[in-house]
Amino acid sequence: MGFTTTFVIAIFVMMLGTLAYQGMSRTLVDEQASINDLHEQWMKQYGRTYADDAEKERRSQIFKQNMGFVEKFNSEGNRTYKLGYNEFSDLTTQEFLTYYTGYEKPAHYSKSSGIKSFRYENFTDAPTSMDWKDKGAVTPIKNQLQCACCWAFSAVAAVEGITQIKTGKLLSLSEQQLVDCVMDNQGCRGGFMDTAFEYIQENQGISSEENYDYEAMDGTCDTMRSRNPAARITGYEDVPTNNEEALRMAVSAQPVSVAISVGEEFRMYRTGIFSGGCGQTLNHAVTLIGYGESEDGNKYWLVKNSWGETWGEYGYMKLLRESGDAEGVCGIASKASYPTLSTA
Template sequence: MASSKPLLLGLLLFITCLLQVLLAAANTQPPPPPPSCDKSDKELRFMFSQWMAKYAKHYSCPEEQEKRYQVWKGNTNFIGAFRSQTQLSSGVGAFAPQTITDSVVGMNRFGDLTSTEFVQQFTGFNASGFHSPPPTPISPHSWQPCCVDWRSSGAVTGVKFQGNCASCWAFASAAAIEGLHKIKTGELVSLSEQVMVDCDTGSFGCSGGHSDTALNLVASRGGITSEEKYPYTGVQGSCDVGKLLFDHSASVSGFAAVPPNDERQLALAVARQPVTVYIDASAQEFQFYKGGVYKGPCNPGSVNHAVTIVGYCENFGGEKYWIAKNSWSNDWGEQGYVYLAKDVWWPQGTCGLATSPFYPTV
């Protein structure tokens, strides 16, 4: 019995050593790699470099580029999350679409901007000193077709780009005058937004302005010169008085205000000609709008941007929508346009489009 104890102790010692050797061998094996985001980040950075090249983006220093990459990455994630929650469908197509789905989003030239930066740089309605003039009602018995699209009549010029000058109010006004001039004379002429930016003392140049004062400026001078003769620069310059007073390519005698918060009156006006409206363009969903009928989110009581309504459609059994020409290039939205839900239950209309519409007169 006593002789078995050393044998038993030796066996235990051998087993202990063997376990230590096995544990040591196990510890020398590299641990399995943790889930890595390096590949995903590399892919995103490559996509960002492609996006920079597409829009000729250049940043002042590596730190600024990294900051813009992080903003772009956040916007990319937002777009992906939006799409995952929304049933995707095909785009609405150009010119008088017959079937339109709910809105979709996609990356565009504004991908490196936060929502706040975007609104500051690319909207432009300045409420300072704004007083809507008395409205001019249109007879409710006037003829109103179910669908209107002034593009199909050749009364709308190509989509333009205001740049980061807050001059949407001038672009909306020019588009409305261009449409009226084509309807009345048969001639489509691209008109000068720059003359309004430089010469409208009722507005604030690249710090924002009002479509009604721009229309009033043109009316008081009897007309407006062409884009070719007074090209857009994207900065406020000195007013060229000679081109303001003379050398007109289109003439208007005045302007009228549509009765506010009345989509029926707005439709009657748009059935006659393109009309300027103010909307709220603050939402991230609007910043990256790519197509479909936009129903929000937005604050109809806080408008900050001007667009031109160039049509509408009230297809029986389908979506009702307004066709709005924007001034953010044809890369944004549906080839530069946004389709806004029509005849909503709140009086201001989608994003406040019915609050203060205007149109030129001859």
């Protein structure tokens, strides 16, 4: 399908809006702007280069298809969220899911240490809204890059949160240690948050990111650095399955690791309360750091992702809460767990 001049101008104006959203200035182009011009503009912003002209042409076509998808979605109106452009706009959906997700429960996993009585079951003091970022329990947005270890970022964010809540110290902890050292997981090929929590508990802690920095690739466990813990946990617990109210009780007390199902709309999310366009199976892991309600009465979860600040609302997402489905939007209530820490 060809792009008319009017369509291209509309796309470019929308793209400029994305750039302005990120605090970057751009100059307007004339009415003869082509799809290639827009791709070139995008390449400059994100520092993208290609191996040869053939690869550039292939990426340009993918970029064009993604542009069409975004423009069509946003033009339909009556939506609670908008899609937009980010550093993943020249990837196919399958390429993106291969490199930037990574939730995978090990087939052999049978441990039950996380299946315990739910400590927040009778929690009656949960506020109507919560944002652990505002309370100083959330480190800045990180980027897993092309390593399918979202599970490590989800688990680490939850441990960072409970550590700050219990000790008053906000520390950036090491995802790379989990990638290298959690033998029950597969590093950059996928993993499970509960096995990460078990490793941290059994290892007597986890190192700081400064001590064991992120490399976005599989490596050999560095026993010297892994024996220098910056934070510890005493265990972990699972949230009752498919129970958003129980999940809210847990999130009101601490950040919580969750598995979700993501697809094409999710990866192109820009702003608003996301209410659909998920994948078919649980394939990604994020951290719930709060919840709230919009002025027009839509309840939402506040999600911390690990795709950098160019995705979503500077790396965060609002996801519809209490949709009516037991598992929640994108399966948000299907598999949730949190680390525990006793300071007594």
